[in-house]
Amino acid sequence: MKIHGRNSVLLLCAGLVALFACQRDPDMAQPPGQGGNGPTPYQLSYPDWASTGSQQIIIPVDNPLTVEGIALGRKLFYEKALSDDYSMSCATCHQQEFAFTDPRVVSLGTDGSPGRRNSMAITNPAWEQFFFWDGRAPSLEMQALGPVANMVEMRNTWPEVESRLAAHPEYPSLFEQAFGSPGVDSMRVVKAIAQFERTFISFNSRFDRYEYGGDSTALTAQEKAGRDLYFGEAQCNLCHTAPLFSNNTIVNIGLGFDPDDAGLEEVTGDHFDLGKFKTNTMRNIEVTGPYMHDGRFATLEEVVDFYADSISSTTPNLDNHMLPFLDGQLGLDADERAALVAFLKTLTDTEFLNNPAFSDPN
Ligand code: HEC
Numbered sequence: 254m255k256i257h258g259r260n261s262v263l264l265l266c267a268g269l270v271a272l273f274a275c276q277r278d279p280d281m282a283q284p285p286g287q288g289g290n291g292p293t294p295y296q297l298s299y300p301d302w303a304s305t306g307s308q309q310i311i312i313p314v315d316n317p318l319t320v321e322g323i324a325l326g327r328k329l330f331y332e333k334a335l336s337d338d339y340s341m342s343c344a345t346c347h348q349q350e351f352a353f354t355d356p357r358v359v360s361l362g363t364d365g366s367p368g369r370r371n372s373m374a375i376t377n378p379a380w381e382q383f384f385f386w387d388g389r390a391p392s393l394e395m396q397a398l399g400p401v402a403n404m405v406e407m408r409n410t411w412p413e414v415e416s417r418l419a420a421h422p423e424y425p426s427l428f429e430q431a432f433g434s435p436g437v438d439s440m441r442v443v444k445a446i447a448q449f450e451r452t453f454i455s456f457n458s459r460f461d462r463y464e465y466g467g468d469s470t471a472l473t474a475q476e477k478a479g480r481d482l483y484f485g486e487a488q489c490n491l492c493h494t495a496p497l498f499s500n501n502t503i504v505n506i507g508l509g510f511d512p513d514d515a516g517l518e519e520v521t522g523d524h525f526d527l528g529k530f531k532t533n534t535m536r537n538i539e540v541t542g543p544y545m546h547d548g549r550f551a552t553l554e555e556v557v558d559f560y561a562d563s564i565s566s567t568t569p570n571l572d573n574h575m576l577p578f579l580d581g582q583l584g585l586d587a588d589e590r591a592a593l594v595a596f597l598k599t600l601t602d603t604e605f606l607n608n609p610a611f612s613d614p615n
């Protein structure tokens with residue numbers, strides 16, 4: 254799979270989204286005062302510098318944000334009726350205080366059976382072009398279809414979820430308010446959840462105040478040294494690229510062969526995709542451990558030691574961007590490693606982690 258090719262197609266779509274935003278669609282919000290009491294359009298707010306040339310917000314044409322849609326999505330994100338035994342909601346494995354990830358190494362299904370991957374943080378997903386560690390879902394809507402029927406997650410079926418919600422005292426009217434007509438179905442469930450997730454916007458860390466807000470006192474001397482390493486000698490920004498701290502790629506960084514998880518190869522069937530995983534954001538990374546697709550590293554210190562010491566040229570498919578890291582060539586000493594970790598911790602956005610708009614509404 255040529256990720257770069259896919260990126261440009263997706264960018265094109267993002268442009269078309271803006272162009273055709275007024276197209277008619279049955280699930281489309283009707284602006285108030287233009288023929289009905291449809292749902293109320295909602296405008297995301299984020300700083301100007303958060304959208305750069307190649308990294309723009311993506312809102313699907315058939316799922317515009319509305320106040321009522323976001324409110325429904327929030328309720329559904331915390332809804333345990335989505336799981337077979339009413340024990341688990343999306344938030345069980347995506348907890349706000351951890352930037353919407355799960356502190357366990359791998360997630361467990363409702364029957365206690367372990368999955369093989371670490372849960373993923375959900376931070377600024379409106380800018381992202383694919384989801385899951387292997388990038389197999391092309392939108393938040395398609396992503397949200399997965400967990401309900403996954404046997405190491407919610408272990409339910411969509412017809413069962415639909416009938417539970419349709420029989421619920423509140424949901425039918427909430428769906429009608431959110432989509433402008435009656436009806437509870439799986440596509441509406443995932444659309445509402447995706448709308449809620451697109452409001453997860455995090456650009457208010459100390460780094461942001463320093464870098465974009467002109468507050469030169471927001472970082473300590475050690476953190477500034479770490480910042481210079483991150484963007485310079487340690488080359489982290491090549492992939493975890495500011496301001497989103499991701500460049501939307503799926504690459505092999507040399508974690509070694511994992512017999513249980515082929516990464517992107519499982520999606521494409523292409524052996525050249527073996528061991529490729531999603532480059533995720535560094536925003537709020539302080540609270541999203543353990544780290545990597547299998548949760549193998551407990552701390553950021555271990556992650557930095559891995560990049561500094563353990564990238565080996567024997568890894569098949571190693572990404573070209575990793576060549577400067579080979580066999581300890583970075584030469585980071587203990588002070589530099591500590592500075593890099595200190596810098597990563599300046600990306601924590603406490604306002605985001607505590608924003609009451611993202612909490613359980615029930
Ligand atoms: C049992 C724990 C569990 C539950 C329940 C769960 N997830 Fe996840 N979530 C995970 C894991 C593990 C991954 C990574 C899986 C993979 O890559 O195959 C993930 C990945 C994601 C991602 C991708 C993030 C990214 O950056 O690519 C999103 C978004 C997400 N989940 C949203 C949801 C939503 C919405 C629900 C409820 C409908 C949900 N999850 C339910 C564990 C869970």
Ligand code: HEC
Binds near residue numbers: 557560
């Ligand atoms: C070639 C691109 C690339 C470069 C360069 C790179 N990373 Fe990564 N990083 C990735 C990918 C891909 C992953 C996910 C790998 C996996 O789980 O299999 C990752 C994962 C991480 C994680 C764990 C994320 C999580 O949510 O679990 C941290 C922390 C991290 N990188 C920090 C750094 C630092 C610090 C540097 C610079 C020393 C760096 N990275 C350089 C691509 C890169």
